[in-house]
Amino acid sequence: MDRAEVFGYIPDGKYKTSVAYFSMEFAIDQALKTYAGGLGFLAGSHLRSAFEMKQNLVGIGILWKYGYYDQVRNGTNHMACAFIEKDYSFLTNTGIIFTVTVHNAPVHVKAYLLKPEVFGCAPVFLLSTDIPENDYLSQTITHRLYDPNESTRIAQNIVLGIGGAMLLDILGLTPDVYHMNEGHSVAPNFYLYDKFKNLAEIKKRVVFTTHTPEMAGNEAHSFDLLQEMSFFYHLRTAEVKALLNIDGDNFNYTLTALKFARKANAVSQMHGRVARQMWAGNTGVCEIIAITNAQNPRYWMDAEISQAIADGQSEHLVLRKKELKRALFKVVADQCGKLFREDVLTIVWARRFAGYKRADLLMYDWPGFLNLVNNPDYPVQIIWAGKPYPEDDGAIALFNQIINRTAALPNCAVLTGYELQLSAMLKQGADVWLNNPRMYHEASGTSGMTAAMNGAVNLTIPDGWVPEFARNAENCFLITPASDEFSVMEKDKLENKALLEILNHHVLPMYYERQSDWITIVRSAFSDIMPAFGSDRLACQYYNDLYN
Structure with missing residues (x-):
């Protein structure tokens, strides 16, 4: 040829x-x-x-x-x-x-x-x-x-x-x-x-x-x-x-x-x-x-984040992450009329909207979800984004339901226009990249790879590519899957409980009280992603x- x-x-x-x-x-x-x-x-x-x-x-x-x-x-x-x-x-x-x-x-x-x-x-x-x-x-x-x-x-x-x-x-x-x-x-x-x-x-x-x-x-x-x-x-x-x-x-x-x-x-x-x-x-x-x-790091990775991690410049890493968050939060303000803060831990769930990916798992226990988003000691901000198949009425209904349920919450936003550009901004602006599909349904998934390339920490079910990467509490946080003996509904309940437990007792305290430990995880995730999960x-x- x-x-x-x-x-x-x-x-x-x-x-x-x-x-x-x-x-x-x-x-x-x-x-x-x-x-x-x-x-x-x-x-x-x-x-x-x-x-x-x-x-x-x-x-x-x-x-x-x-x-x-x-x-x-x-x-x-x-x-x-x-x-x-x-x-x-x-x-x-x-x-x-x-x-x-x-x-x-x-x-x-x-x-x-x-x-x-x-x-x-x-x-x-x-x-x-x-x-x-x-x-x-x-x-x-x-x-x-x-x-x-x-x-x-x-x-x-x-x-x-x-x-x-x-x-x-x-x-x-x-x-x-x-x-x-x-x-x-x-x-x-x-x-x-x-x-x-x-x-x-x-x-x-x-x-x-x-x-x-x-x-x-x-x-x-x-x-x-x-x-x-x-x-x-x-x-x-x-x-x-x-x-x-x-x-x-x-x-x-x-x-x-x-x-x-x-x-x-x-x-x-x-x-x-x-x-x-x-x-x-x-x-x-x-x-x-x-x-x-x-995924291709030269396309997806923020150069300053990469350099700060390579040079061991923790202060520069934190400052650059805040700059990237500010850019993302302008999109949040424009689309949703909500003003997010750069000093608040930001959780992002963003990928194709399909039932098995469980965009609403975090909300399964609604009182527990409200406790999470209203915690004055460990504040959080949450962003959802993703495209359903245009004829998937159930996925579109779920997307709109999340809009409705979070409309009154100033620290929760649902973004439209999930394409390459917004995907990159979300990964650069996320502190935590949330991935919670039902086990054995995700062939691979790659969004968490590019999130880790940009200083975000994966909070994830160990499905798809994740077992080849994950070291719990060292380069990510793993959600323990429920046993296969349980029904789908019971699995959702148990995995929601495990998710909230990790957030409330591990992720949030570390982010706010032990920043050096948090940055260690960010660096470990970056070094474990590159070059093993780069497209070269x-x-x-x-x-x-x-x-x-």
Whole structure:
């Protein structure tokens, strides 16, 4: 794959293996709205490190006309979803238009290029069907990331997978490895099968990253609908079932990707064990290793915080943290009309709003929560932020319920607009980064990594990546999980009790009474995060353990 002639990106000679990285999301910069959450944050950091090391890699994604959605407020101060057309002058129009077959009809696809020098990432081709050559229905395929219509989502998968593989051929690029980042991009395998007519030849070229530790979260559709949508390229349903030794009426994206790939990876050591157990009963599944997620420190980390920790300058560290808190608190004041104080311990809960992440766990015992936020001896400030899926009425209701319940509390705020920029400000302004999902539901999670890069202390359930990092009361504070013998409701009750206990008796007294001990934890967290959970390690591990 000769990149120099195509887009002026010359890889380092030590990265001989060429890679095409397929992903529905890329969170590369605040200005480019091609992401929803953690999957995109991972892809963005990966491509930034790939660029910095000049790895032989190119991204394949979709140019979403309306992004995911813009999170705004309605007239009652509740969250609302706005779909606003995006325009990007910094993308390069390649002039390439080609057709893919969707629902037995041609759909025209236009390719744009995000050049490496724009945001400092490996080159990314972004595909769009929103062009005059298409009818309106075909144009809408690339309008909304994770469109709620099932047929539209399948069409998106076809454009990404088959369209992306076709584009590489049009460009004359023949990657050694096709990397599917999550099951959305499983479709190129059918294009490759049409080319090679041999499953073994595909396996030589395909690797896969799985991100979902629950069976229900792995996307599946009926064979009949997929056949009707032209998902299998030139294959028929019976041929697909025979090729992959699949029975039943439904086609599972993840299972299929595991059968096409020569090797796959889960995104934490714990997730690796879960994933191997999940898919163990299926024939033809490839080896699943673990490559723990990571984030790019040069993008996320505040330089002054980093320098103060490196130099052992505790006073500078404290002063810089207060500066960053003041910047965040301007956003709080602007959105919520509440004035936070830089000398008060600030707890942040911020990530995708989904039921299992339990944004409201801190409130489970309401009198206990009020005691926490009204404690005159150890004052606290709490901020929530995050984006629910726009059709997840339960998560949106929870978001708005937290707004309602905290409206009268001057030290509690709920922020909208949770994207890269706000995410960075929250991590820089947090003293405590709260992470309390239900155990075994978080494949990895990465927000706590970037929080620790910015002088915040994790208060967390030991799920996902956390067991690979955590040393309780040394580099973080761990919430003891309730036994699996209890019901979900009882677990929430017990873990809320454990959370309040840690805050009231350990976190708050240390922050206010033993600042040197607090700074020791901040420093320990920073040194344990870097470089183990920086994306340079991740990018190298992908090359060494998955690509080569």
